[in-house]
Amino acid sequence: MHKRQFITTLSGVTLAGISGLTRAQRLGTPGVTGSEIKIGQTLPLSGPAASYATNGKAMAAWFDLVNAEGGINGRKLKLVQLDDGYSPPKTVEQSRRLVEREQVAFIALPVGTPTGVAARGYFNSAKVPQLFIGSGAATWTDDVAKFPWSLGWQPLFTDEGRTLAKHILQTRPNAKVAVLYQNDDAGKDLLRGLKDGLGVAVKQIVREESHEVTDPTVDSQVISMQASGADVLVMWGSPKATIQSLRKAHDIGWRPTIYINQNSSSVPTVLTSVGLDKAKGVISAAFLKDPADPTWKNDPGLQAWSAFMDKYNRGAAKDYNAVYGTCVAQTVVQVLKQCANDLTRENIVRQTRRLDLELPMMLPGLRIKTSDAHPHPVTGLRLQQFDGTSWKLMSV
Structure with missing residues:
Protein backbone atom coordinates (compact mmCIF):
# COMPACT_ATOMS: atom_id res chain seq x y z
CA MET A 1 0.00 0.00 0.00
CA LEU A 156 16.90 9.81 12.65
CA PHE A 157 20.37 8.33 13.00
CA THR A 158 21.11 9.33 9.40
CA ASP A 159 20.37 12.95 10.33
CA GLU A 160 22.58 12.57 13.38
CA GLY A 161 25.41 11.33 11.17
CA ARG A 162 24.98 14.24 8.76
CA THR A 163 25.00 16.70 11.68
CA LEU A 164 28.30 15.28 12.96
CA ALA A 165 29.79 15.28 9.45
CA LYS A 166 28.92 18.95 8.98
CA HIS A 167 30.68 19.84 12.23
CA ILE A 168 33.75 17.79 11.34
CA LEU A 169 34.05 19.54 7.97
CA GLN A 170 33.63 22.96 9.58
CA THR A 171 36.13 22.43 12.39
CA ARG A 172 38.53 19.70 11.17
CA PRO A 173 38.48 19.77 7.35
CA ASN A 174 41.62 17.61 7.14
CA ALA A 175 40.55 15.14 9.82
CA LYS A 176 41.34 11.45 9.69
CA VAL A 177 38.15 9.81 10.90
CA ALA A 178 37.61 6.45 12.59
CA VAL A 179 34.09 5.12 13.13
CA LEU A 180 32.99 2.54 15.71
CA TYR A 181 29.36 1.59 15.16
CA GLN A 182 26.89 -0.95 16.48
CA ASN A 183 26.39 -3.68 13.89
CA ASP A 184 22.67 -3.24 13.31
CA ASP A 185 20.37 -0.99 11.33
CA ALA A 186 20.84 1.86 13.81
CA GLY A 187 24.62 1.90 13.68
CA LYS A 188 24.64 1.43 9.92
CA ASP A 189 22.25 4.38 9.51
CA LEU A 190 24.62 6.58 11.50
CA LEU A 191 27.50 5.48 9.27
CA ARG A 192 25.43 6.11 6.12
CA GLY A 193 24.44 9.59 7.30
CA LEU A 194 28.04 10.39 8.24
CA LYS A 195 29.29 9.35 4.81
CA ASP A 196 26.54 11.28 3.04
CA GLY A 197 27.40 14.36 5.07
CA LEU A 198 31.12 14.10 4.36
CA GLY A 199 30.50 13.87 0.62
CA VAL A 200 33.77 13.92 -1.30
CA ALA A 201 35.61 14.01 2.03
CA VAL A 202 34.39 10.46 2.77
CA LYS A 203 37.90 9.28 1.87
CA GLN A 204 38.98 10.82 5.17
CA ILE A 205 37.40 7.87 6.97
CA VAL A 206 40.53 5.82 7.57
CA ARG A 207 39.03 3.05 9.69
CA GLU A 208 35.60 1.48 10.24
CA GLU A 209 34.99 -0.93 13.11
CA SER A 210 31.73 -2.53 14.17
CA HIS A 211 30.61 -4.27 17.35
CA GLU A 212 27.69 -6.37 18.50
CA VAL A 213 25.55 -5.20 21.39
CA THR A 214 26.39 -8.52 23.08
CA ASP A 215 30.19 -8.15 22.73
CA PRO A 216 31.89 -8.29 26.14
CA THR A 217 34.28 -5.45 25.23
CA VAL A 218 35.24 -3.14 22.36
CA ASP A 219 38.86 -2.82 23.43
CA SER A 220 40.31 -4.48 20.32
CA GLN A 221 38.35 -2.16 18.03
CA VAL A 222 39.60 0.93 19.89
CA ILE A 223 43.20 -0.27 19.64
CA SER A 224 42.77 -0.90 15.90
CA MET A 225 41.34 2.57 15.34
CA GLN A 226 44.20 4.21 17.24
CA ALA A 227 46.65 2.35 15.01
CA SER A 228 44.95 3.83 11.92
CA GLY A 229 46.26 7.30 12.81
CA ALA A 230 42.76 8.75 13.15
CA ASP A 231 42.42 12.05 15.02
CA VAL A 232 38.59 12.00 15.07
CA LEU A 233 36.50 9.18 16.52
CA VAL A 234 32.78 8.85 15.84
CA MET A 235 31.34 6.35 18.31
CA TRP A 236 27.78 4.99 18.05
CA GLY A 237 26.65 2.28 20.46
CA SER A 238 24.94 1.31 23.68
CA PRO A 239 25.85 3.02 26.97
CA LYS A 240 27.99 0.00 27.86
CA ALA A 241 30.00 0.14 24.62
CA THR A 242 30.35 3.92 24.90
CA ILE A 243 31.73 3.67 28.43
CA GLN A 244 34.21 1.04 27.33
CA SER A 245 35.39 2.91 24.24
CA LEU A 246 35.89 6.23 26.04
CA ARG A 247 37.71 4.57 28.90
CA LYS A 248 39.95 2.49 26.64
CA ALA A 249 40.86 5.42 24.40
CA HIS A 250 41.92 7.44 27.43
CA ASP A 251 43.83 4.57 29.03
CA ILE A 252 45.93 3.90 25.91
CA GLY A 253 46.72 7.58 25.50
CA TRP A 254 44.65 8.17 22.37
CA ARG A 255 43.24 11.70 22.30
CA PRO A 256 41.10 12.15 19.17
CA THR A 257 38.16 14.51 18.95
CA ILE A 258 35.33 12.21 20.02
CA TYR A 259 31.67 12.24 19.02
CA ILE A 260 29.21 9.96 20.82
CA ASN A 261 25.54 9.25 20.15
CA GLN A 262 22.74 11.01 21.95
CA ASN A 263 21.33 7.80 23.46
CA SER A 264 24.57 7.24 25.35
CA SER A 265 25.36 10.77 26.49
CA SER A 266 23.99 10.62 30.04
CA VAL A 267 26.30 12.24 32.58
CA PRO A 268 25.31 10.12 35.61
CA THR A 269 25.11 6.72 33.91
CA VAL A 270 27.72 7.02 31.14
CA LEU A 271 30.21 9.86 31.58
CA THR A 272 30.52 9.47 35.35
CA SER A 273 31.21 5.76 34.82
CA VAL A 274 33.99 6.66 32.38
CA GLY A 275 35.38 9.37 34.65
CA LEU A 276 34.36 12.97 34.07
CA ASP A 277 37.95 14.02 33.42
CA LYS A 278 38.33 11.30 30.80
CA ALA A 279 35.15 12.39 29.03
CA LYS A 280 36.03 16.09 28.85
CA GLY A 281 35.70 17.49 25.33
CA VAL A 282 33.36 14.79 24.03
CA ILE A 283 30.74 16.08 21.56
CA SER A 284 27.22 14.82 21.01
CA ALA A 285 24.14 15.79 19.02
CA ALA A 286 21.12 16.21 21.26
CA PHE A 287 17.48 17.24 21.29
CA LEU A 288 16.58 16.86 24.96
CA LYS A 289 17.72 18.72 28.07
CA ASP A 290 20.13 16.73 30.20
CA PRO A 291 18.91 16.89 33.82
CA ALA A 292 22.51 16.55 35.03
CA ASP A 293 23.54 19.72 33.19
CA PRO A 294 23.76 22.73 35.55
CA THR A 295 22.75 24.90 32.60
CA TRP A 296 19.15 23.91 33.21
CA LYS A 297 19.06 24.00 37.02
CA ASN A 298 16.73 27.05 37.06
CA ASP A 299 14.76 25.99 33.99
Whole structure:
Protein backbone atom coordinates (compact mmCIF):
# COMPACT_ATOMS: atom_id res chain seq x y z
CA MET A 1 0.00 0.00 0.00
CA HIS A 2 1.36 3.39 -0.94
CA LYS A 3 1.68 6.13 1.65
CA ARG A 4 -1.00 8.26 -0.03
CA GLN A 5 -3.38 5.30 -0.19
CA PHE A 6 -2.89 4.61 3.51
CA ILE A 7 -3.53 8.22 4.47
CA THR A 8 -6.67 8.22 2.37
CA THR A 9 -7.79 5.05 4.08
CA LEU A 10 -7.27 6.60 7.49
CA SER A 11 -9.07 9.77 6.51
CA GLY A 12 -12.00 7.81 5.16
CA VAL A 13 -12.72 5.72 8.24
CA THR A 14 -15.85 7.55 9.39
CA LEU A 15 -19.33 6.41 10.19
CA ALA A 16 -21.75 9.31 9.88
CA GLY A 17 -24.13 9.84 12.75
CA ILE A 18 -22.32 7.48 15.15
CA SER A 19 -20.31 8.94 18.01
CA GLY A 20 -16.63 8.13 18.42
CA LEU A 21 -17.31 6.24 21.63
CA THR A 22 -20.02 4.09 20.04
CA ARG A 23 -17.75 3.43 17.08
CA ALA A 24 -14.91 2.23 19.31
CA GLN A 25 -17.28 -0.07 21.18
CA ARG A 26 -18.92 -1.33 18.01
CA LEU A 27 -15.61 -2.16 16.38
CA GLY A 28 -14.45 -3.68 19.65
CA THR A 29 -11.10 -1.90 19.87
CA PRO A 30 -9.05 -4.25 22.06
CA GLY A 31 -7.83 -2.71 25.28
CA VAL A 32 -10.35 0.12 25.25
CA THR A 33 -13.22 0.25 27.71
CA GLY A 34 -15.24 3.08 29.18
CA SER A 35 -12.70 3.37 31.99
CA GLU A 36 -9.36 2.15 30.61
CA ILE A 37 -6.93 2.25 27.70
CA LYS A 38 -4.46 -0.63 27.75
CA ILE A 39 -1.07 0.05 26.13
CA GLY A 40 1.75 -2.43 25.51
CA GLN A 41 5.52 -2.08 25.51
CA THR A 42 8.49 -4.38 24.92
CA LEU A 43 11.82 -3.35 26.42
CA PRO A 44 15.06 -4.85 27.76
CA LEU A 45 14.46 -5.22 31.48
CA SER A 46 17.38 -7.67 31.42
CA GLY A 47 20.38 -8.37 29.22
CA PRO A 48 23.15 -6.19 27.71
CA ALA A 49 20.88 -3.24 26.91
CA ALA A 50 19.00 -3.20 30.23
CA SER A 51 20.04 0.41 30.87
CA TYR A 52 17.42 1.42 28.28
CA ALA A 53 14.71 0.15 30.65
CA THR A 54 14.85 3.59 32.25
CA ASN A 55 12.79 4.80 29.28
CA GLY A 56 9.94 2.47 30.10
CA LYS A 57 10.01 3.17 33.82
CA ALA A 58 9.68 6.90 33.16
CA MET A 59 6.81 6.31 30.76
CA ALA A 60 5.00 4.20 33.35
CA ALA A 61 5.55 6.92 35.95
CA TRP A 62 4.11 9.63 33.68
CA PHE A 63 1.04 7.50 33.05
CA ASP A 64 0.67 7.20 36.85
CA LEU A 65 0.65 11.00 37.05
CA VAL A 66 -1.97 11.25 34.31
CA ASN A 67 -4.11 8.65 36.06
CA ALA A 68 -3.82 10.49 39.37
CA GLU A 69 -5.17 13.58 37.62
CA GLY A 70 -8.20 11.71 36.29
CA GLY A 71 -6.81 9.99 33.19
CA ILE A 72 -7.72 10.96 29.63
CA ASN A 73 -11.40 11.75 29.05
CA GLY A 74 -12.21 9.67 32.11
CA ARG A 75 -10.13 6.66 31.08
CA LYS A 76 -7.08 5.49 33.03
CA LEU A 77 -3.96 4.33 31.22
CA LYS A 78 -2.72 0.81 31.88
CA LEU A 79 0.79 0.03 30.63
CA VAL A 80 1.74 -3.62 30.18
CA GLN A 81 5.52 -4.00 29.92
CA LEU A 82 7.20 -7.23 28.83
CA ASP A 83 10.92 -8.00 28.90
CA ASP A 84 12.50 -8.95 25.57
CA GLY A 85 16.15 -8.85 26.68
CA TYR A 86 16.90 -6.87 23.49
CA SER A 87 16.57 -10.13 21.57
CA PRO A 88 14.60 -9.78 18.29
CA PRO A 89 13.03 -13.29 18.40
CA LYS A 90 11.95 -12.63 21.97
CA THR A 91 10.50 -9.27 20.93
CA VAL A 92 8.31 -10.94 18.33
CA GLU A 93 7.14 -13.48 20.89
CA GLN A 94 6.35 -10.81 23.49
CA SER A 95 4.68 -8.58 20.89
CA ARG A 96 2.30 -11.37 19.97
CA ARG A 97 1.56 -11.91 23.63
CA LEU A 98 0.73 -8.23 24.11
CA VAL A 99 -1.69 -8.20 21.18
CA GLU A 100 -3.24 -11.65 21.40
CA ARG A 101 -3.21 -12.42 25.12
CA GLU A 102 -3.00 -9.06 26.86
CA GLN A 103 -5.30 -7.44 24.26
CA VAL A 104 -3.57 -4.04 24.23
CA ALA A 105 -4.93 -1.24 22.07
CA PHE A 106 -1.51 -0.36 20.69
CA ILE A 107 2.21 -0.45 21.40
CA ALA A 108 4.16 2.58 22.62
CA LEU A 109 7.91 3.11 22.91
CA PRO A 110 9.10 -0.41 22.14
CA VAL A 111 12.84 -0.10 22.71
CA GLY A 112 15.45 -0.80 20.05
CA THR A 113 16.10 -0.90 16.32
CA PRO A 114 16.70 -4.63 15.66
CA THR A 115 13.87 -5.53 18.01
CA GLY A 116 11.47 -2.99 16.50
CA VAL A 117 12.27 -4.10 12.95
CA ALA A 118 11.78 -7.76 13.88
CA ALA A 119 8.27 -7.12 15.24
CA ARG A 120 7.20 -4.57 12.61
CA GLY A 121 5.86 -7.08 10.10
CA TYR A 122 3.62 -8.66 12.71
CA PHE A 123 2.16 -5.35 13.87
CA ASN A 124 1.43 -4.20 10.34
CA SER A 125 -0.15 -7.51 9.40
CA ALA A 126 -2.34 -7.32 12.52
CA LYS A 127 -2.99 -3.58 11.96
CA VAL A 128 -1.87 -2.70 15.47
CA PRO A 129 -0.13 0.68 15.92
CA GLN A 130 3.56 0.34 16.80
CA LEU A 131 4.13 3.89 17.93
CA PHE A 132 7.11 6.04 18.84
CA ILE A 133 9.66 3.25 18.59
CA GLY A 134 12.74 3.89 20.71
CA SER A 135 15.02 4.09 17.70
CA GLY A 136 16.15 6.67 15.18
CA ALA A 137 16.56 4.19 12.34
CA ALA A 138 15.83 5.70 8.94
CA THR A 139 13.65 2.73 8.07
CA TRP A 140 10.78 4.23 10.07
CA THR A 141 10.48 6.99 7.47
CA ASP A 142 11.99 5.24 4.44
CA ASP A 143 9.49 2.39 4.65
CA VAL A 144 6.40 4.19 5.96
CA ALA A 145 4.41 3.30 2.82
CA LYS A 146 5.12 -0.39 3.33
CA PHE A 147 4.67 -0.32 7.13
CA PRO A 148 2.18 2.47 7.84
CA TRP A 149 1.31 1.21 11.34
CA SER A 150 4.89 1.74 12.59
CA LEU A 151 6.30 5.13 13.58
CA GLY A 152 9.54 6.29 15.16
CA TRP A 153 9.88 9.34 17.39
CA GLN A 154 13.40 10.70 17.85
CA PRO A 155 15.66 12.30 15.20
CA LEU A 156 16.90 9.81 12.65
CA PHE A 157 20.37 8.33 13.00
CA THR A 158 21.11 9.33 9.40
CA ASP A 159 20.37 12.95 10.33
CA GLU A 160 22.58 12.57 13.38
CA GLY A 161 25.41 11.33 11.17
CA ARG A 162 24.98 14.24 8.76
CA THR A 163 25.00 16.70 11.68
CA LEU A 164 28.30 15.28 12.96
CA ALA A 165 29.79 15.28 9.45
CA LYS A 166 28.92 18.95 8.98
CA HIS A 167 30.68 19.84 12.23
CA ILE A 168 33.75 17.79 11.34
CA LEU A 169 34.05 19.54 7.97
CA GLN A 170 33.63 22.96 9.58
CA THR A 171 36.13 22.43 12.39
CA ARG A 172 38.53 19.70 11.17
CA PRO A 173 38.48 19.77 7.35
CA ASN A 174 41.62 17.61 7.14
CA ALA A 175 40.55 15.14 9.82
CA LYS A 176 41.34 11.45 9.69
CA VAL A 177 38.15 9.81 10.90
CA ALA A 178 37.61 6.45 12.59
CA VAL A 179 34.09 5.12 13.13
CA LEU A 180 32.99 2.54 15.71
CA TYR A 181 29.36 1.59 15.16
CA GLN A 182 26.89 -0.95 16.48
CA ASN A 183 26.39 -3.68 13.89
CA ASP A 184 22.67 -3.24 13.31
CA ASP A 185 20.37 -0.99 11.33
CA ALA A 186 20.84 1.86 13.81
CA GLY A 187 24.62 1.90 13.68
CA LYS A 188 24.64 1.43 9.92
CA ASP A 189 22.25 4.38 9.51
CA LEU A 190 24.62 6.58 11.50
CA LEU A 191 27.50 5.48 9.27
CA ARG A 192 25.43 6.11 6.12
CA GLY A 193 24.44 9.59 7.30
CA LEU A 194 28.04 10.39 8.24
CA LYS A 195 29.29 9.35 4.81
CA ASP A 196 26.54 11.28 3.04
CA GLY A 197 27.40 14.36 5.07
CA LEU A 198 31.12 14.10 4.36
CA GLY A 199 30.50 13.87 0.62
CA VAL A 200 33.77 13.92 -1.30
CA ALA A 201 35.61 14.01 2.03
CA VAL A 202 34.39 10.46 2.77
CA LYS A 203 37.90 9.28 1.87
CA GLN A 204 38.98 10.82 5.17
CA ILE A 205 37.40 7.87 6.97
CA VAL A 206 40.53 5.82 7.57
CA ARG A 207 39.03 3.05 9.69
CA GLU A 208 35.60 1.48 10.24
CA GLU A 209 34.99 -0.93 13.11
CA SER A 210 31.73 -2.53 14.17
CA HIS A 211 30.61 -4.27 17.35
CA GLU A 212 27.69 -6.37 18.50
CA VAL A 213 25.55 -5.20 21.39
CA THR A 214 26.39 -8.52 23.08
CA ASP A 215 30.19 -8.15 22.73
CA PRO A 216 31.89 -8.29 26.14
CA THR A 217 34.28 -5.45 25.23
CA VAL A 218 35.24 -3.14 22.36
CA ASP A 219 38.86 -2.82 23.43
CA SER A 220 40.31 -4.48 20.32
CA GLN A 221 38.35 -2.16 18.03
CA VAL A 222 39.60 0.93 19.89
CA ILE A 223 43.20 -0.27 19.64
CA SER A 224 42.77 -0.90 15.90
CA MET A 225 41.34 2.57 15.34
CA GLN A 226 44.20 4.21 17.24
CA ALA A 227 46.65 2.35 15.01
CA SER A 228 44.95 3.83 11.92
CA GLY A 229 46.26 7.30 12.81
CA ALA A 230 42.76 8.75 13.15
CA ASP A 231 42.42 12.05 15.02
CA VAL A 232 38.59 12.00 15.07
CA LEU A 233 36.50 9.18 16.52
CA VAL A 234 32.78 8.85 15.84
CA MET A 235 31.34 6.35 18.31
CA TRP A 236 27.78 4.99 18.05
CA GLY A 237 26.65 2.28 20.46
CA SER A 238 24.94 1.31 23.68
CA PRO A 239 25.85 3.02 26.97
CA LYS A 240 27.99 0.00 27.86
CA ALA A 241 30.00 0.14 24.62
CA THR A 242 30.35 3.92 24.90
CA ILE A 243 31.73 3.67 28.43
CA GLN A 244 34.21 1.04 27.33
CA SER A 245 35.39 2.91 24.24
CA LEU A 246 35.89 6.23 26.04
CA ARG A 247 37.71 4.57 28.90
CA LYS A 248 39.95 2.49 26.64
CA ALA A 249 40.86 5.42 24.40
CA HIS A 250 41.92 7.44 27.43
CA ASP A 251 43.83 4.57 29.03
CA ILE A 252 45.93 3.90 25.91
CA GLY A 253 46.72 7.58 25.50
CA TRP A 254 44.65 8.17 22.37
CA ARG A 255 43.24 11.70 22.30
CA PRO A 256 41.10 12.15 19.17
CA THR A 257 38.16 14.51 18.95
CA ILE A 258 35.33 12.21 20.02
CA TYR A 259 31.67 12.24 19.02
CA ILE A 260 29.21 9.96 20.82
CA ASN A 261 25.54 9.25 20.15
CA GLN A 262 22.74 11.01 21.95
CA ASN A 263 21.33 7.80 23.46
CA SER A 264 24.57 7.24 25.35
CA SER A 265 25.36 10.77 26.49
CA SER A 266 23.99 10.62 30.04
CA VAL A 267 26.30 12.24 32.58
CA PRO A 268 25.31 10.12 35.61
CA THR A 269 25.11 6.72 33.91
CA VAL A 270 27.72 7.02 31.14
CA LEU A 271 30.21 9.86 31.58
CA THR A 272 30.52 9.47 35.35
CA SER A 273 31.21 5.76 34.82
CA VAL A 274 33.99 6.66 32.38
CA GLY A 275 35.38 9.37 34.65
CA LEU A 276 34.36 12.97 34.07
CA ASP A 277 37.95 14.02 33.42
CA LYS A 278 38.33 11.30 30.80
CA ALA A 279 35.15 12.39 29.03
CA LYS A 280 36.03 16.09 28.85
CA GLY A 281 35.70 17.49 25.33
CA VAL A 282 33.36 14.79 24.03
CA ILE A 283 30.74 16.08 21.56
CA SER A 284 27.22 14.82 21.01
CA ALA A 285 24.14 15.79 19.02
CA ALA A 286 21.12 16.21 21.26
CA PHE A 287 17.48 17.24 21.29
CA LEU A 288 16.58 16.86 24.96
CA LYS A 289 17.72 18.72 28.07
CA ASP A 290 20.13 16.73 30.20
CA PRO A 291 18.91 16.89 33.82
CA ALA A 292 22.51 16.55 35.03
CA ASP A 293 23.54 19.72 33.19
CA PRO A 294 23.76 22.73 35.55
CA THR A 295 22.75 24.90 32.60
CA TRP A 296 19.15 23.91 33.21
CA LYS A 297 19.06 24.00 37.02
CA ASN A 298 16.73 27.05 37.06
CA ASP A 299 14.76 25.99 33.99
CA PRO A 300 11.02 25.70 34.79
CA GLY A 301 10.68 22.63 32.58
CA LEU A 302 13.46 20.80 34.40
CA GLN A 303 12.14 21.82 37.80
CA ALA A 304 8.68 20.49 36.98
CA TRP A 305 10.15 17.27 35.57
CA SER A 306 12.33 16.79 38.63
CA ALA A 307 9.31 17.23 40.92
CA PHE A 308 7.44 14.64 38.86
CA MET A 309 10.32 12.17 39.16
CA ASP A 310 10.54 12.68 42.92
CA LYS A 311 6.86 11.88 43.33
CA TYR A 312 6.14 9.22 40.72
CA ASN A 313 9.53 7.68 39.90
CA ARG A 314 11.33 8.03 43.19
CA GLY A 315 14.77 6.45 43.34
CA ALA A 316 15.17 6.25 39.56
CA ALA A 317 18.12 7.93 37.90
CA LYS A 318 17.28 11.41 36.67
CA ASP A 319 19.11 10.87 33.41
CA TYR A 320 18.72 11.39 29.69
CA ASN A 321 16.87 8.13 29.17
CA ALA A 322 14.33 9.04 31.85
CA VAL A 323 13.74 12.36 30.08
CA TYR A 324 13.30 10.47 26.81
CA GLY A 325 10.70 8.13 28.31
CA THR A 326 8.82 11.05 29.82
CA CYS A 327 8.71 12.97 26.54
CA VAL A 328 7.44 9.97 24.60
CA ALA A 329 4.78 9.41 27.27
CA GLN A 330 3.70 13.04 26.92
CA THR A 331 3.44 12.57 23.16
CA VAL A 332 1.30 9.44 23.62
CA VAL A 333 -0.98 11.36 25.99
CA GLN A 334 -1.37 14.17 23.45
CA VAL A 335 -2.32 11.68 20.72
CA LEU A 336 -4.97 10.11 22.97
CA LYS A 337 -6.35 13.51 23.95
CA GLN A 338 -6.75 14.36 20.27
CA CYS A 339 -8.50 11.04 19.70
CA ALA A 340 -11.21 12.09 22.18
CA ASN A 341 -13.70 9.20 22.17
CA ASP A 342 -12.72 7.84 18.76
CA LEU A 343 -10.19 5.31 19.99
CA THR A 344 -10.13 3.08 16.95
CA ARG A 345 -6.65 2.00 16.00
CA GLU A 346 -7.04 3.86 12.70
CA ASN A 347 -7.72 7.15 14.48
CA ILE A 348 -4.87 6.63 16.92
CA VAL A 349 -2.49 6.41 13.94
CA ARG A 350 -4.22 9.32 12.23
CA GLN A 351 -3.69 11.59 15.24
CA THR A 352 0.06 10.91 15.23
CA ARG A 353 -0.02 12.85 11.92
CA ARG A 354 -1.77 15.82 13.56
CA LEU A 355 0.71 16.79 16.28
CA ASP A 356 1.90 20.33 17.00
CA LEU A 357 3.42 20.76 20.44
CA GLU A 358 6.42 21.82 22.46
CA LEU A 359 7.66 19.58 25.24
CA PRO A 360 9.22 21.20 28.33
CA MET A 361 12.29 18.95 28.25
CA MET A 362 13.18 19.42 24.58
CA LEU A 363 16.03 21.81 23.77
CA PRO A 364 15.09 25.43 22.98
CA GLY A 365 13.95 25.96 19.41
CA LEU A 366 12.86 22.36 18.83
CA ARG A 367 9.23 21.39 18.36
CA ILE A 368 7.12 18.37 17.42
CA LYS A 369 5.07 19.07 14.31
CA THR A 370 3.72 16.28 12.11
CA SER A 371 1.53 15.95 9.04
CA ASP A 372 0.49 13.31 6.52
CA ALA A 373 3.51 14.24 4.40
CA HIS A 374 5.88 14.42 7.36
CA PRO A 375 4.74 11.95 10.03
CA HIS A 376 8.02 11.68 11.94
CA PRO A 377 7.70 13.62 15.24
CA VAL A 378 11.20 14.89 16.16
CA THR A 379 13.59 16.05 13.44
CA GLY A 380 15.83 18.76 14.94
CA LEU A 381 19.21 18.34 16.65
CA ARG A 382 21.70 20.63 18.38
CA LEU A 383 25.38 19.94 19.09
CA GLN A 384 26.74 20.05 22.62
CA GLN A 385 30.17 19.50 24.21
CA PHE A 386 31.04 18.12 27.65
CA ASP A 387 33.30 20.48 29.62
CA GLY A 388 34.17 18.02 32.38
CA THR A 389 31.16 18.99 34.48
CA SER A 390 28.21 19.51 32.15
CA TRP A 391 27.07 19.66 28.55
CA LYS A 392 27.25 23.06 26.83
CA LEU A 393 25.29 23.87 23.69
CA MET A 394 27.57 24.77 20.78
CA SER A 395 27.05 27.63 18.37
CA VAL A 396 28.99 25.94 15.56
